[in-house]
Amino acid sequence: MITVIGLNHKTAEVEIRERLAFNGPKLEEGLKELAAHPLIKEVFIISTCNRVELYLHSKEDISEELIKFLSSFHSVELQDLRKSLYILKDMDAARHLFRVASSLDSMIVGEPQILGQVKDAFDFALQRKTTGLILNTLVKKAISAAKRVRTETRIAENAVSISYAAVELAKKIFEDLSTKSFMLLGAGEMAELAARHLITNGVRAVTVANRTYERGCELAKEFNGRAIRFEDFPGELIHTDIVICSTGASRYVVTKEQMHHVMKERRHRPVFLIDISVPRNIDPAINEIENVYLYDIDDLQGVVDSNMLERKKEAERAENIINEEVEKFEKWFNSLDSVPTIVALRKKAEEIKETELKDFFNKFPSMDERERKAVIQLASTIVNKLIHPPTAALKNDSEDKDILIATIKKLYSLNGEEE
Amino acid sequence: MGTLLFEIALTLYFAAAIVSIVELWMGSRATSRPVIYIAIVGFFFHTLSIVLRYFQGGYLPVTNLHEASSFYAWAILVLFFFLESRYKLGLLGCFIMPLIFVLMLSSSMLPRELKPLDPLLRSYWLPVHTLLAFLGNAAFALSFVIGIMYLVQEYYLKSKHPSGLFSRLPSLQSLDEINYRLITLGFPLLSLAIITGAVWSETAFGTYWRWDPKETWSLITWFIYALLLHARLVAGWRGRRAAFLSILGFIFVMFTFFGVSLLLKTYHGFKG
Structure with a gap:
């Protein structure tokens, strides 16, 4: 019998999850203790910040014993534990692992890290020889199901946060972000987040123009860039390919006329302007200028929304793939x-x-x-x-x-x- | 035999064109991989049919309009495969195959008989002049298709509803750069084709330029691409404007190719 017993971000608060986590030496201890149980033939443990799950192949149903084990091993009250735990058996357990590995059960559906975490968890158990034929095959099938989901659906492709959407758009305007210059105009939590995403995606030359010069210097230091005085930003626009603007001003700080002039100066090389300030700081009419792409916060939200919709459709296709793979595994399991x-x-x-x-x-x-x-x-x-x-x-x-x-x-x- | 090979190629290009349209219609899940596989097989038969015709006729099969449009499609594909292997421009295959099919379909509807080569054309200038012209025009055909792709992608970005093909199309920057490169390839080839044509005309008729409609329209086409390059280098015309000009240029290429041959009186009209 295959059993999964565990909890995740949907069933348990972080307070419980962190108490149940098998981190550091606990993973090895727990694994050894479980493997020593006479009814347990195979076992491995997935423990990430969003989930703790024990996968077992046992001679008979030992769910009750497992709950008690978790409770005593982590010294958590049985009652607290019971309401957060889910227990799935045989093909339901297999389906669950396939969905986890394919990132369908993740907090951010489609995020790519989980597959690596599953592999690591399994390898850890494999090296300690606590798994065998059944779980080895189960994990192998889970990995191939996840790969199918990755290649046959677009679940992992759509940007579903505003800063990811900004990066996605930038990559469709410019081929190679590492050759592009970037200016952060003003600051703010969301602007900084978007800036960070652009930088992790390769953008190199970073300039920060902030009303308080000192704050600008701090940010520039953090981004490995340089700070300029806020009044100097119009001149800098000529050399900048990507701008994130969030100044908190109550009027437009970049006007259409000004942008016309900038485009002429930069010989119409494309510019991507991201205005996440409310009220808006960049005149929306600027989007009409050739080779200028202006997105405000609502435009970005629109992109995110349509991506969400797309992702939902893709998730349905992913579930179909999972069903097919579970069926295959079931056939093997029965044979x-x-x-x-x-x-x-x-x-x-x-x-x-x-x-x-x-x-x-x-x-x-x-x-x-x-x-x-x-x-x-x-x-x-x-x-x-x-x-x-x-x-x-x-x-x-x-x-x-x-x-x-x-x-x-x-x-x-x-x-x-x-x- | 030659006919059979040609028909097989035509059928496969038809299939590729249909698959292309289906793929493009699928939007975000489009891919040009199956299209390219079908095109490669079609290209194989197409090449055989051209080689066979070369040996049957004893000259480069570009002297009547049937041969010329088939050869034109072939030249575009050669350049396309080269571009695809080098830059991997997503969906270019889906955009190019309908054009290839249209060219081959026109070719299939034109008279095919193999005539002995007109003594006037019996010259080593024939392969030199025509190959230059075909390769140059093939570059323009690709720049036309890439121009269309640019406008589609730009529409997605400007309308702020990036959906459908958006994620599958290349970035504006790479479309624009490759468009420019294709024109810098096509333009000197067209220039050389015009020059070799003039030299050939001098040896055959004793005059460099006869204001034949084909010559005139080629010159107009040449001026359009010259304008495009000039505007790009001097005034920084890029992106949408460059895409529009490369589409306009190709309309002139097609008119010079088919329109002049079929509608106007020219000695240059692929009459065999």
Whole structure:
């Protein structure tokens, strides 16, 4: 039985999540303790800031014991724990892991880090040999499901925050952000965030123009750029490709006429203006000038909204992929029960063959090498031919396989020989 | 045999054009990969048909309008594959294949008979002059398509509703730069084609310039691209204006190619 027991950002507050986290040496300890449990065959633990999940392959349902384990291991009250935990079994557990790895269960759907975190969590357990056939295959399938979701849907592509949207737009205006210059006009939390996103996406030459020069200097230092006096910004516009503006002024600080002049001076090289101030600081009519792309806060919000919509559609397609992959895994999982039966059947037949051959050769010691070989050959052929039909039937994916497995076990008295 | 090869190429280009339109219609999920695969196979048969015709006729198959438009489509594809391998311009394949199909369709509807080469054309200037002209015009065809892509992408950005093809199209900057590069490639080729044509005319007719409609319209086309380059270098005309001019230029290229040959009286009209 496959079980997942855990909690995530949807079911538990951060206070609970951080108390349940398996961080540092706790991960190894917890893993060892669980692996030592007689009913647990395989286990691995995912512990990130948004989720803590134990994945187990056990002989029987041990959910209750697991809750108690979590409670005592992290010294959390059972009641607190119970209402935050979810427990899923077999294919529901598989589906859950597939969704987690594909980032469908993430706080920001489509964020790419989670797949790496799943891999790391699994590798950690793999190195400590607490996983086996079932969980190894489960994780392998989860990774390939996540990759399918990544390549076949656009779930990870759409910018769903204003600062990401600004970067996305900048990349469609300019090919290479690292060759572009950037000016932060004024400051403010959102403007700084957007600036930071642009900088992590490669923008190099950074200028800060702030009404209080000292604050501007501080920011410039943080961004590895230079500060200029606020009054000097119009001259600087000529050399700037991307501007984020948020000055708190109550009128336009950049006018259309001024921008016409700037564009002429810079020989019409494209400019991307982002005005996140309310009221707006850049005359919206500037967008009519050729090669100038002006987005205000509502425009950016519009981009984010349409991306959200798109992402929702893509999430539906992703769920379909997950369903397909779960189905495949289920097929494999079900076929598994027949494997030990086949192995046992083969073993039994081989044993009978070996014993009978031994007896036979004892009775006829005068046989030469060639005759012996012929007899061994004959015995092998008969054995193989006899066990071929039941083996083939077991390997087949039939509806009533459970009955078949039971019947074969009974007929050949294979009970108690599993694993 | 040659006909069969040509028909196979035409059919595959038709398929590529249909797939292109379907892809473009899919918007944000568009990709030009399947289109390019189909185009490569079509191009293979197309190349064979041209090679075969070259050996059957014994000269570069560009002397009647059927051959010329097929060869033009072929030259555009050569340049397209080169561009694709170098710059990977998303969706360029989807934009170019409908044009290729239209050229091939026109070619298929024009008389195809293989005639012995007109003694007037029996000259080593034939391959030199025509290859220069075709390659130059192929560069202009691609700059036309890239100009359209630029206008589409610019529309998305200016309208502030980036959706549909937005995420699949290249950035404005790279579209603009490649458009410029194509014109700086096409322009000298066209200039050389006009010069070699003049020299050829001198050896054949004893005069460099005869104000034949083809010559006149080529010169007008040349002036448009000269204006485009000049405006770009001197006045900083880029982006939308450059895209519009490269679309305008291509309209003149097409008129010089088909219009002059079919509508006006010219000795230069791919009459075989």
